[in-house]
Amino acid sequence: MILISLIGFFFQTLYGMQVAVESPILNEKACIEANEGIFFESKKIEVPLFPHAYNPTIVARDGGYVLFFRYDEPQEHFFLDKKLGACTYIGYCVLSKDLDVISDPKLLDLKSSYAEDPRAVSFDGKTYVFYNDVSPLDSFKRRMKLAVLNESTLKVEQLYFIPGAKRKVEKNWTPIVFEEEGIQKLGFIYSFDELSLLKIDFHNEKISVKEVGSKDAKNSYPLVWLKRYGFLRGGAPVFFAEDHYWAFFHSYFKTKTPITPYRDRKDFFYVGGLTTFKIHPSIQFEKISRYPILYEGAFDTQRVRCFDKMVIYPSGCVFHPESKQVVLAVGENDSGIKLLRAHLDQLKNSLVEVAR
Numbered sequence: 001m002i003l004i005s006l007i008g009f010f011f012q013t014l015y016g017m018q019v020a021v022e023s024p025i026l027n028e029k030a031c032i033e034a035n036e037g038i039f040f041e042s043k044k045i046e047v048p049l050f051p052h053a054y055n056p057t058i059v060a061r062d063g064g065y066v067l068f069f070r071y072d073e074p075q076e077h078f079f080l081d082k083k084l085g086a087c088t089y090i091g092y093c094v095l096s097k098d099l100d101v102i103s104d105p106k107l108l109d110l111k112s113s114y115a116e117d118p119r120a121v122s123f124d125g126k127t128y129v130f131y132n133d134v135s136p137l138d139s140f141k142r143r144m145k146l147a148v149l150n151e152s153t154l155k156v157e158q159l160y161f162i163p164g165a166k167r168k169v170e171k172n173w174t175p176i177v178f179e180e181e182g183i184q185k186l187g188f189i190y191s192f193d194e195l196s197l198l199k200i201d202f203h204n205e206k207i208s209v210k211e212v213g214s215k216d217a218k219n220s221y222p223l224v225w226l227k228r229y230g231f232l233r234g235g236a237p238v239f240f241a242e243d244h245y246w247a248f249f250h251s252y253f254k255t256k257t258p259i260t261p262y263r264d265r266k267d268f269f270y271v272g273g274l275t276t277f278k279i280h281p282s283i284q285f286e287k288i289s290r291y292p293i294l295y296e297g298a299f300d301t302q303r304v305r306c307f308d309k310m311v312i313y314p315s316g317c318v319f320h321p322e323s324k325q326v327v328l329a330v331g332e333n334d335s336g337i338k339l340l341r342a343h344l345d346q347l348k349n350s351l352v353e354v355a356r
Helices: 001-020 028-036 222-231 344-349
Strands: 039-045 054-061 063-079 082-095 116-123 124-132 142-150 157-163 174-180 183-189 195-204 206-212 240-241 242-259 262-277 284-289 309-320 325-332 336-343 351-353
Touching: 054 124, 054 325, 054 336, 054 344, 063 116, 063 124, 063 309, 063 325, 082 116, 116 174, 116 309, 142 262, 142 351, 174 195, 174 242, 174 309, 222 242, 222 262, 242 309, 262 351, 325 344, 336 344, 344 351
Parallel strands: 054 309, 262 309
Antiparallel strands: 039 336, 054 063, 063 082, 116 124, 124 142, 142 157, 174 183, 183 195, 195 206, 240 242, 242 262, 262 284, 284 351, 309 325, 325 336
């Protein structure tokens, strides 16, 4: 059995190396050159007690940060009529200003063993964590939920189902804090395909959502990016800087590599990008990354699941207006966490106008 395990590990490692070498992203000289100098720090985060935590999100707190993450606990079982291979939880730990873990990690009390993919923002003196959870009545459906946390204790004060679902499986909504008639509002981008912005209103035990502005993005959708890297999908919470809204997103595409005359190997690439948009007088894309965002050590996290995927997934972001620095949290290969630092000017220089 030990020999078989070692052989399996060898081929998994070799397979991963082949994917990295054959990646059309990593081999494209212009893409690599365009990414030089964007991020001045890349740091891998190991969460004690929670190996292979991933899909991180981050908020600023007390001169440091709070890092939220997804943790999968392997456990084969049935939930209603669906077989699952793990229970999934959302945890958190406190980071110093230097991005070091300085607290014992804990799990959020979300009353569920199937919570996934947190996105956190600070708003109105609270921390709001968007996430998706399995439907209690249908194991094949997932719905978006919102946890309201005390900003000091990080205890969950309220849990909400977010209305507005259009699909059987909902995920990748992008949180945003925006201004409406001089008042800060909490909302989310439901989809970049139609660039639909919805605001959230709280009514005691329930919340409602309402569309804001125009949803017509047909005349401004970044078609050049779409053709090369796929549709824009949700990512890190939006931040506001220099009179623009900035959003790190992800896309995915697949490649085929012939193995035999009768068989191809399919590889899936999840890549990150950055776009800016405006809300008033109508919602519209403005600029977008010319190439997918890369950084030193990209894709190097050892995969423990999903061996046909190479993943860079931006899922958390903090912008510091005074220093104009951005801290970006990314999930890597569905198995690890990287934190990146960049200066806004470097990010801005990597963008091009969205073709009209």
